[in-house]
Amino acid sequence: MAFLIRSVTRTADGREIVRETRVDRDTLGVGRAAENDLSLPDLAVDPEHAVITTRDGRRISVTAMGLAFGIDGRSVKKIDVDSAKGAELAFGGHRVTVSRAGDDVVLAVRRVDAVSDAEEEREEASAFSLRGKLPGKRLTAWLLVFAVLLGFLALPVWSFFQPGPKTIYQAQAEHSWSSGPLSAAHHQLEGNCEACHKEAFVSVRDETCRTCHKDVHDHASPERIGKARAEPGAWGRFLQGVASSFNKPGPGACVDCHTEHEGADRMPATAQAFCTDCHATLNQRLADTRLPNAGDFGISHPQFRPVVGDIRVSMDAHPRQDNGLKFPHALHLNNKGGVARMAQTLQGRFPFGDALGCKDCHAPSGDGARFRPVEMETSCGMCHSLAYDRVGGTVRTLRHGDAAAAIADLRAYYAGASRPRPVEMGGGRRRPGAYAQAQVYSVYFGSAGQRGADSAIRNLFSQSGACAECHTVIPPSGNATWSVVPVRQPARYLLHGWFDHAAHKTETCASCHKAGTSGNATDLLLPGIETCRTCHGGEGAKAKVPSGCAMCHSYHSAEGAPWQPRRNIRRTTQTGAAASARRN
Amino acid sequence: MAAPLKDRDLDRRGRVREAVLHEGFLRHRSFRWLKIATFLSLAAVAGYFLADVKPRPNGGSWYGYMLGTIGVALILWLTLLGVRKRWMTRGRWSLKAWTSAHVYLGLSLIVIGTLHTGFQLGWNVHTLAWALMMLVILSGMWGIAVYATLPAALSNNREEMTQTQMLEALRAVDRQLHDAAQPLAAGEAALVRKSLAQNPFEGGIFRRLSGRYPGCATAKALRRIAGNEKVDSLLTRKLAMLARVRRHLQLKAMLEVWLYVHIPATFALIAALTAHITSVFFYW
Numbered sequence: 001m002a003f004l005i006r007s008v009t010r011t012a013d014g015r016e017i018v019r020e021t022r023v024d025r026d027t028l029g030v031g032r033a034a035e036n037d038l039s040l041p042d043l044a045v046d047p048e049h050a051v052i053t054t055r056d057g058r059r060i061s062v063t064a065m066g067l068a069f070g071i072d073g074r075s076v077k078k079i080d081v082d083s084a085k086g087a088e089l090a091f092g093g094h095r096v097t098v099s100r101a102g103d104d105v106v107l108a109v110r111r112v113d114a115v116s117d118a119e120e121e122r123e124e125a126s127a128f129s130l131r132g133k134l135p136g137k138r139l140t141a142w143l144l145v146f147a148v149l150l151g152f153l154a155l156p157v158w159s160f161f162q163p164g165p166k167t168i169y170q171a172q173a174e175h176s177w178s179s180g181p182l183s184a185a186h187h188q189l190e191g192n193c194e195a196c197h198k199e200a201f202v203s204v205r206d207e208t209c210r211t212c213h214k215d216v217h218d219h220a221s222p223e224r225i226g227k228a229r230a231e232p233g234a235w236g237r238f239l240q241g242v243a244s245s246f247n248k249p250g251p252g253a254c255v256d257c258h259t260e261h262e263g264a265d266r267m268p269a270t271a272q273a274f275c276t277d278c279h280a281t282l283n284q285r286l287a288d289t290r291l292p293n294a295g296d297f298g299i300s301h302p303q304f305r306p307v308v309g310d311i312r313v314s315m316d317a318h319p320r321q322d323n324g325l326k327f328p329h330a331l332h333l334n335n336k337g338g339v340a341r342m343a344q345t346l347q348g349r350f351p352f353g354d355a356l357g358c359k360d361c362h363a364p365s366g367d368g369a370r371f372r373p374v375e376m377e378t379s380c381g382m383c384h385s386l387a388y389d390r391v392g393g394t395v396r397t398l399r400h401g402d403a404a405a406a407i408a409d410l411r412a413y414y415a416g417a418s419r420p421r422p423v424e425m426g427g428g429r430r431r432p433g434a435y436a437q438a439q440v441y442s443v444y445f446g447s448a449g450q451r452g453a454d455s456a457i458r459n460l461f462s463q464s465g466a467c468a469e470c471h472t473v474i475p476p477s478g479n480a481t482w483s484v485v486p487v488r489q490p491a492r493y494l495l496h497g498w499f500d501h502a503a504h505k506t507e508t509c510a511s512c513h514k515a516g517t518s519g520n521a522t523d524l525l526l527p528g529i530e531t532c533r534t535c536h537g538g539e540g541a542k543a544k545v546p547s548g549c550a551m552c553h554s555y556h557s558a559e560g561a562p563w564q565p566r567r568n569i570r571r572t573t574q575t576g577a578a579a580s581a582r583r584n
Numbered sequence: 585m586a587a588p589l590k591d592r593d594l595d596r597r598g599r600v601r602e603a604v605l606h607e608g609f610l611r612h613r614s615f616r617w618l619k620i621a622t623f624l625s626l627a628a629v630a631g632y633f634l635a636d637v638k639p640r641p642n643g644g645s646w647y648g649y650m651l652g653t654i655g656v657a658l659i660l661w662l663t664l665l666g667v668r669k670r671w672m673t674r675g676r677w678s679l680k681a682w683t684s685a686h687v688y689l690g691l692s693l694i695v696i697g698t699l700h701t702g703f704q705l706g707w708n709v710h711t712l713a714w715a716l717m718m719l720v721i722l723s724g725m726w727g728i729a730v731y732a733t734l735p736a737a738l739s740n741n742r743e744e745m746t747q748t749q750m751l752e753a754l755r756a757v758d759r760q761l762h763d764a765a766q767p768l769a770a771g772e773a774a775l776v777r778k779s780l781a782q783n784p785f786e787g788g789i790f791r792r793l794s795g796r797y798p799g800c801a802t803a804k805a806l807r808r809i810a811g812n813e814k815v816d817s818l819l820t821r822k823l824a825m826l827a828r829v830r831r832h833l834q835l836k837a838m839l840e841v842w843l844y845v846h847i848p849a850t851f852a853l854i855a856a857l858t859a860h861i862t863s864v865f866f867y868w
Contacts, residue, residue, distance in 0.1 A: 032766055032773070034766075041762070041763070041766055043762065043765055043766070043768075043773040043774070043776055043777035043780070044773075044774075044777055046770050047769070047770070066770075067770075115758060115759055115762045115780060116754075116755070116758035116759070116761075116762065116780035116781065117758075117780065117781050117782060117783045117784070118751065118754040118755045118758050118780075118784060119755050119758060119759070122785075124747055124748060124751065127751075127785045128747050128785075128832070128833065128836060129836065129840060130789065130792065130836075130837055130840045130841060130844065133788055133789045133792060133837075134789050134841070134844045135844075137843065137844055137847045137848055140844070140848035141847060141848040141850075141851035141852070142851070143848075144848050144849070144851060144852035144855065145851050145852060145854070145855040147852075148712075148852050148855035148856050148859060149855050149858065149859065152709040152712065152855075152856065152859040152863075153855075153858065153859040153862060153863075156859075156863065156866075157862075157866070160866070175708075176707075176708050176709050176712075177708065177709055177863040177866075177867060178706075178708055179643070179644070179704070179706070179708060179710055180704055180706055180708075181706075193867060197866075197867040197868075200866050200867075201865055201866060201868055202868060203868040204868075239646050242646075246865075246868070247868070248868075259639055259642075262639065262640065262642075262704075268639040268640065269639070270639075271638035271639055273636075273638060274638075
């Protein structure tokens with residue numbers, strides 16, 4: 001018997017070439033070394049890998065020299081093979097098939113692995129590209145499309161149609177549609193889109209706003225507003241046409257002025273144009289209106305028309321108002337005269353400066369917007385005493401504001417048996433301080449006090465008496481006795497515009513109110529529009545304080561401050577202050 | 585349809601001038617589309633400042649809707665390049681003209697889309713659409729940048745070799761290496777075998793883009809095997825060939841990778857736009 005080594009190779013075009021070598025020996029070396037009978041040019045094979053010996057002409061024995069080898073898929077170091085039954089031995093990338101032909105043991109050798117990886121067949125175009133290195137473009141595109149449509153379209157729509165209170169997930173799904181946070185006032189509606197967006201594809205309607213805002217005043221009747229609105233130009237008509245073809249409400253709908261989703265702060269102030277669309281040329285459409293046309297504050301706003309008495313009078317007409325007092329501001333604010341002297345004398349008792357100031361009599365109201373009425377007892381009474389008697393340490397004072405009570409007090413005083421003369425009575429000059437509160441002010445009574453009650457009363461109400469010094473006195477007629485014309489101190493003159501004194505703290509009183517030169521109590525010391533315009537201009541003006549209509553006026557005709565974000569005012573004031581600081 | 589060539593496009597012998605044939609899509613018709621796109625962007629910016637929208641610029645103002653409409657029309661048209669490019673023609677609407685318009689009008693979307701937002705960005709579907717649009721544009725800009733710079737590097741690296749030739753060269757070196765390594769001892773033979781067995785195209789996207797292969801079996805074999813001149817010189821040749829192939833792969837990866845962002849992000853953008861527009865009219 002002998003070994004028949006049959007080596008099978010393949011040509012490039014796939015044809016098989018078989019070469020046979022007959023080895024007439026009992027032992028056969030297997031390895032990479034060229035000296036072996038079965039030489040395998042394979043780097044995975046040891047130079048001397050194994051030895052094959054015949055046992056009985058039919059069976060062979062394969063023994064590894066070092067590394068193991070494979071037989072029918074298993075890895076072994078030594079094996080006996082019946083050549084008649086056959087087997088496949090594996091050495092590295094070679095396979096040796098054992099079989100029998102006649103008396104010979106046939107060892108068919110073939111290489112199954114490529115010499116190198118580069119040798120292996122591969123699709124060249126894809127090997128050099130990124131195919132397989134990244135998820136495919138088409139697959140990624142479809143996955144992303146699916147994810148976006150599911151997360152940002154299907155889920156919010158599904159959530160919209162869910163009845164009842166929403167889970168946090170449903171709210172979150174809808175929230176991805178919100179174009180921005182709601183204003184502070186509507187914050188609690190965040191995530192509750194259906195509160196305002198009642199129906200799909202229908203924009204927010206006025207009725208929806210009114211479900212909460214039940215007591216909002218209308219600006220005027222809808223017919224009148226409709227008539228007052230300026231006819232838009234071609235472009236405006238085009239925009240309106242587009243808006244109405246997309247089923248937008250308006251013009252004049254709540255959402256025209258009140259825009260939402262603009263940030264989690266106060267709602268932005270309504271733009272000037274929303275007012276001037278009607279008011280700039282109002283008389284052209286509403287012939288019967290009593291309102292003058294009003295446009296940009298800096299350019300085309302009418303003069304202020306305060307309520308004087310019961311009618312509105314333009315400041316240009318220099319209105320005068322008899323408020324019942326004879327109070328000359330100039331005299332009291334003069335920093336040289338007797339009033340200033342008295343203020344200096346009383347500095348220890350009252351917070352006076354070297355002369356009287358506005359604040360000595362005028363105290364702001366609680367909100368700082370306006371001023372409290374001046375009270376005689378606390379303001380005028382600091383200097384103007386109504387004392388008529390002193391009993392021990394107690395000074396007795398006539399009742400202010402009640403003529404009858406004052407008369408009664410004096411009569412009671414003289415009805416007493418033998419009244420000593422009021423202590424302070426008598427002639428001679430006095431120091432200014434002696435006129436003050438808690439001093440018996442005998443000037444008013446003078447020698448009349450010695451002639452009895454009637455004389456003292458007449459003297460009190462006479463032109464040179466205590467009352468008439470400040471008030472208009474009505475003498476007795478018929479059954480009526482002495483009386484005093486009531487004093488009127490209106491708290492507010494501009495009933496349709498809002499003015500906040502607190503917002504003008506940086507200014508002095510005199511920069512707007514010309515009190516220092518007012519010699520007559522009938523002077524109306526309100527500033528005109530030109531005074532305001534030194535700082536305020538229209539909405540888009542370069543003035544220190546650009547001011548839209550909404551800074552002073554409320555569309556919904558309420559008494560209080562107009563709806564307007566305070567933040568804007570403060571910011572413009574700061575930038576104004578910063579700008580003037582730079583200029584300095 | 586081929587556009588008629590003008591006289592200035594032909595040389596004295598009546599042949600088409602090379603400069604005309606080789607004018608890239610960026611320079612197409614003396615930057616016609618760059619000019620158009622610049623005009624469009626400047627007009628959008630001017631309109632943004634001139635338009636009287638209250639209370640503030642916003643995607644929901646008339647100007648915002650206008651920019652949005654222009655933007656979505658542009659995006660859909662730009663997407664059509666994917667259809668158009670499979671259908672090559674010359675002339676007025678040549679693929680080159682179309683690509684030139686695609687690039688410059690795409691860039692003008694940065695202005696149009698961003699002005700449409702009114703700079704009101706947030707965590708919502710609207711900003712998602714804007715962000716995806718910016719991602720598409722930025723990846724496109726990367727694509728333009730690599731198309732403008734890398735082909736020269738790619739060509740220098742190839743030195744006239746085709747990809748098939750590169751692969752064939754590797755195979756030839758491998759076969760020689762295999763033969764030359766036969767006398768080596770088991771340990772060294774294993775090193776060579778690892779070099780032969782290593783796939784030159786292995787590694788993920790980051791390996792491709794970085795061009796660094798620290799686990800290179802050929803480099804390792806070269807370091808370890810000393811004394812066999814033939815094997816050493818073959819390993820050196822193989823390493824040089826691998827370096828060229830890897831540089832080629834790196835450059836090709838850089839040329840291709842942006843499309844893996846550009847195209848899926850475009851489709852995601854169209855989906856996000858669908859959701860964006862639906863949401864606007866749904867909550868009208």
